[in-house]
Structures are given as structure tokens and as C-alpha cells.
Amino acid sequence: MSKPVQRYTARERSNHWIVAIAFVLAGLSGLALFHPAFFFLTNLFGGGPWTRILHPFIGVVLFLFFMAMAARFWRFNHFTAADRQWMARIGDVIRNRDRGLPEIGKYNAGQKYLFWTMVVSIPLLLLSGIVVWQPWFAPYFPIWLLRIAVVVHALAAWIMILGIIVHVYAAIWVKGSVRAMTRGTVSEAWAKHHHRAWYRQMTGK
Amino acid sequence: MALQSLDIKARSATTTPPPDVRARGAVPVAKLIDISKCIGCKACQVACMEWNDLRDEVGTNAGTYDNPRDLTAQSWTVMRFSEVEVEQDRLEWLIRKDGCMHCADPGCLKACPAPGAIVQYANGIVDFHEEHCIGCGYCITGCPFNIPRISQKDSKAYKCTLCSDRVAIGLEPACIKTCPTGALVFGTKDDMVLHAEGRIADLKERGYSHAALYDPKGVGGTHVMYVLQHGDKPELYANLPRDPSISPLVSLWKGVTKPLMSFGLGLAVFAGFFHYVTAGPKEVEEEEKTD
Numbered sequence: 001m002s003k004p005v006q007r008y009t010a011r012e013r014s015n016h017w018i019v020a021i022a023f024v025l026a027g028l029s030g031l032a033l034f035h036p037a038f039f040f041l042t043n044l045f046g047g048g049p050w051t052r053i054l055h056p057f058i059g060v061v062l063f064l065f066f067m068a069m070a071a072r073f074w075r076f077n078h079f080t081a082a083d084r085q086w087m088a089r090i091g092d093v094i095r096n097r098d099r100g101l102p103e104i105g106k107y108n109a110g111q112k113y114l115f116w117t118m119v120v121s122i123p124l125l126l127l128s129g130i131v132v133w134q135p136w137f138a139p140y141f142p143i144w145l146l147r148i149a150v151v152v153h154a155l156a157a158w159i160m161i162l163g164i165i166v167h168v169y170a171a172i173w174v175k176g177s178v179r180a181m182t183r184g185t186v187s188e189a190w191a192k193h194h195h196r197a198w199y200r201q202m203t204g205k
Numbered sequence: 206m207a208l209q210s211l212d213i214k215a216r217s218a219t220t221t222p223p224p225d226v227r228a229r230g231a232v233p234v235a236k237l238i239d240i241s242k243c244i245g246c247k248a249c250q251v252a253c254m255e256w257n258d259l260r261d262e263v264g265t266n267a268g269t270y271d272n273p274r275d276l277t278a279q280s281w282t283v284m285r286f287s288e289v290e291v292e293q294d295r296l297e298w299l300i301r302k303d304g305c306m307h308c309a310d311p312g313c314l315k316a317c318p319a320p321g322a323i324v325q326y327a328n329g330i331v332d333f334h335e336e337h338c339i340g341c342g343y344c345i346t347g348c349p350f351n352i353p354r355i356s357q358k359d360s361k362a363y364k365c366t367l368c369s370d371r372v373a374i375g376l377e378p379a380c381i382k383t384c385p386t387g388a389l390v391f392g393t394k395d396d397m398v399l400h401a402e403g404r405i406a407d408l409k410e411r412g413y414s415h416a417a418l419y420d421p422k423g424v425g426g427t428h429v430m431y432v433l434q435h436g437d438k439p440e441l442y443a444n445l446p447r448d449p450s451i452s453p454l455v456s457l458w459k460g461v462t463k464p465l466m467s468f469g470l471g472l473a474v475f476a477g478f479f480h481y482v483t484a485g486p487k488e489v490e491e492e493e494k495t496d
Contacts, residue, residue: 032318033318033339033341034318034463034466034467035463035464035467036218036219036220036318036320037220037464037467038467039218039318039319039320042339047339048319048337048339049339049340049360051339052339052340052341094480094484095484096484096485096487098487132341132342132346134340134341134342134355134360135340135342135355135357135360138342138345139355143345143346143351144452146342146345146346147346147452147454147455147458148454150343150346150454150455150458151454151457151458154458154462154463154466158466158469158470161470162469162470162473165470165473165474165477166473166477169477169480169481172477172481172486173477173480173481173486173487174486174487175486175487175488175489176488176489187489189489190489193489194489
């Protein structure tokens with residue numbers, strides 16, 4: 001058995017999981033107020049008023065820890081020529097026909113798209129969320145701005161949730177990925193197959 | 206149901222039919238505010254405080270007769286005084302009793318995410334049931350008239366109930382009962398429209414050629430209506446909106462988009478599941494492990 005390759009440090013993993021837990025809580029409490037079909041989710045938070053009280057605080061935690069995480073991973077998320085070639089063959093990637101894909105770095109184009117989606121949507125959620133935050137901040141903003149903020153908030157949240165559904169599914173789909181975030185390492189074969197340029201950089205091979 | 210004697214026509218954040226079985230149904234009611242008869246005595250404000258047990262904080266004088274200066278969770282109706290010169294050198298003092306208009310198409314109810322926190326009775330009254338209110342303030346976003354106020358004390362939204370508790374047992378609202386000049390009248394909406402027509406004819410005879418009824422169609426008509434001497438210029442009356450309607454942003458936010466977006470999220474999860482059971486997981490090939 002070959003030596004596993006270190007992908008995430010303990011700090012990076014903790015940071016990721018704080019963001020993940022905050023996302024799940026903010027997502028469930030937000031969906032509860034998004035459509036009546038999800039209102040039952042307020043029961044998880046102690047009822048409607050508690051859901052309204054807790055949601056924005058969870059959101060602030062999500063924002064702060066996400067920004068810390070984004071700062072850590074920023075430099076790995078610039079698009080390269082290899083990413084464009086990889087993206088051109090996205091159909092093959094989805095059909096598990098991975099032979100002859102270009103060598104890519106720590107993240108592939110899909111992961112990078114997710115990263116930038118989150119970098120845009122999470123600050124938007126924070127800003128629009130502050131505008132409608134009752135009873136602390138909303139009374140200081142004009143009603144026309146509140147109306148824009150609720151639409152921006154719902155739309156950004158929707159894009160973010162869709163992105164995370166894809167993110168979670170990709171982790172389940174691509175076997176050997178989850179341990180990168182639970183134990184910090186991936187197998188050599190996984191690194192070579194999915195992120196060969198990163199593998200070369202890490203091992204010098 | 207808070208008022209068992211009233212049928213409910215619409216209920217916030219509810220996708221199934223509201224309780225609505227009574228055979229005789231209900232007659233739509235309306236309050237008519239004849240601004241040409243209002244003397245600004247504020248007796249209606251006092252009656253409202255008294256019936257609904259409201260005591261606002263004593264405010265400060267801002268150099269106008271407006272007192273209190275704005276609607277609050279404790280002041281559900283407020284006289285707004287406007288000094289205008291519609292014609293040169295002819296000062297007019299327009300006094301508008303502001304408060305919930307009880308829209309037939311209520312933006313507050315459309316925006317509210319809490320089931321049953323806002324109901325519309327079959328008689329047209331739009332009522333807040335504060336025990337279901339979660340304090341999110343979405344009703345403020347939905348209202349085209351800037352009426353609901355969140356209480357600093359309990360974080361619940363409050364506004365005029367059109368004295369739904371009185372109307373339910375056949376009484377007129379408290380403000381109507383107390384008005385000394387007959388500027389406020391209450392009855393079926395049809396009767397009130399008829400009454401307004403008589404008043405408008407009278408005003409036209411007296412030289413107010415643009416006198417008109419304010420019953421804006423953009424919100425489906427309202428169950429609180431005004432007789433305006435200057436019906437062509439509603440803005441004169443402390444910025445009464447000319448053609449109010451629910452903001453397109455609110456309709457976009459609360460209309461067909463959210464069920465569609467919810468469906469989209471469900472679809473994404475299903476797409477993942479079926480991708481897994483058809484294309485299968487992405488596993489690292491054996492030969493790569495050994496090379």
C-alpha cells in the first residue's frame with residue numbers, strides 16, 4: 001500500500017466543517033421561511049420566532065468562517081488552460097470516461113466554479129441579510145431596499161444550496177474524496193488520477 | 206381560529222383551502238373616510254387606543270399637528286395634516302386618517318412566511334394574528350402603503366384590525382362610533398360606494414370638480430376608502446400613493462418562483478441519485494494503483 005498524500009491540515013478540516021455545519025443550520029432555517037412546504041423545519045429550531053432569531057446569527061458565523069476558508073484556498077482556485085480543456089470534456093467526466101483528461105492541480109474546474117460561486121453568494125447573503133435583519137437593522141433601511149434584499153437573499157441562497165448539493169454529491173460520487181476532509185489524506189492513486197499536477201507538486205514525482 | 210364567527214378567505218403561508226364553510230358567506234364591508242368632512246379632532250385615534258387598549262409613548266412636537274408623528278405598534282391610526290395651496294392664495298388643510306387600507310389583494314399576507322399569522326376574512330378585513338407572528342418583517346416589505354409596524358416590546362407586527370372583533374358581532378369599528386362629524390362611516394362596501402357617490406356629487410357642486418373615491422384597483426380595491434376633494438392629486442394627502450400595487454419584486458419573490466425553485470432543489474438531489482445508480486461511482490482504476 002502506497003503512502004497517503006496529505007490534502008488538508010487539521011485546521012483546514014475544522015474550518016471546513018464549521019462552515020458545513022453553519023451552512024446546514026442556516027440552510028434549514030432559511031428554507032423554513034422560504035416556502036410554506038418547508039415551514040415545519042422551524043420545529044428543529046424551537047419554533048417560528050426562534051428560527052427568525054437564530055438564522056441571522058448562524059449566517060454571520062457561516063460568513064466569517066467561510067471567508068477564513070476562502071482566504072486559505074484562494075490561490076488554488078485560479079483558472080488555467082488545463083481547466084478549460086477539462087471543462088470542454090465535462091460530458092466525459094460525468095460519464096466516468098476519465099482516460100486522457102488533462103493533468104490538473106489541487107482543484108478541477110468544477111471545484112473552482114463552486115469556490116467562486118460561494119465567494120460571490122455568501123457576501124451577497126450577508127449584505128442582503130443585514131438589510132432585512134429584524135429587529136436590529138431592518139428599521140434603518142428604506143422599504144424599496146428591503147424588497148430588493150429579500151429577492152437577492154432568496155436567489156443567492158438558492159444558487160448556494162444548488163451548488164452545495166452538487167458539492168456533496170461529487171464527494172459521494174468520486175470515491176476516496178471524503179477522507180480528504182475527514183482524515184486529511186487521500187490515496188496516492190486518487191491523487192494521481194484526479195489531480196495529477198497537484199500530485200507531482202506534492203511528491204516531486 | 207381567532208374569530209370563529211368569521212369565515213376566512215385567505216391565510217398566510219397556507220397552500221390548502223382556509224376554513225370557509227358557512228353557507229351564507231359574508232358581505233364585504235368597508236370604512237369610508239370622507240376627508241372633506243374631517244376636522245382633525247383625533248377622536249378616532251383616542252377611540253382606537255381605548256378599544257384596543259393601546260398606549261403609545263408621549264412623543265415630541267415636531268412643529269405640526271401630527272401626533273403621534275407616525276404609525277407604531279401602539280398607534281394603529283394617525284391623522285396626517287397637509288397644508289397645501291392647490292390654487293394660488295387658497296390654503297387648504299387636508300387631514301388624512303392613515304392606517305391599514307385592508308386591500309382586497311393584501312401584499313402583507315402574500316409576503317408573510319408564517320402560516321396563519323395574517324388572515325383575510327370573507328368580509329374583506331385583513332387581520333394579523335400575532336400569536337402566529339414570527340417577527341420577520343416580511344409584511345412590511347409586502348405592504349404598498351407602509352402600514353405594519355414591528356413592536357419593540359415583543360417583536361410582533363401590529364396594525365389596524367378594522368375592529369374585526371367588533372365587526373364579528375355586528376358592531377361598527379371604534380373609530381366610526383366616535384367620529385363627531387360623520388367623516389367616518391361603515392357598512393357594506395356597496396353601500397359605502399353609493400354613499401361616496403352622493404358625497405362626490407355634492408363636492409362637485411361646491412366647486413371640487415375632481416372630487417373622487419379612492420378605491421385603488423392596483424390592490425384589487427380596498428376595504429378602507431377615501432373621499433378626496435382633489436381626487437386627481439392623491440399625493441397632496443401626505444403622499445397617498447396614486448396607483449398602489451404590490452411591488453413586482455414581492456410578486457417575483459413570493460409568486461411562482463419559490464415553488465419552482467424548491468422543485469429545482471429537489472430535482473438536483475434526484476439527478477444526483479439517479480446519476481449514481483446509472484453512471485455509477487467514480488473509482489480509481491486498478492492499474493493506476495500499481496504503476
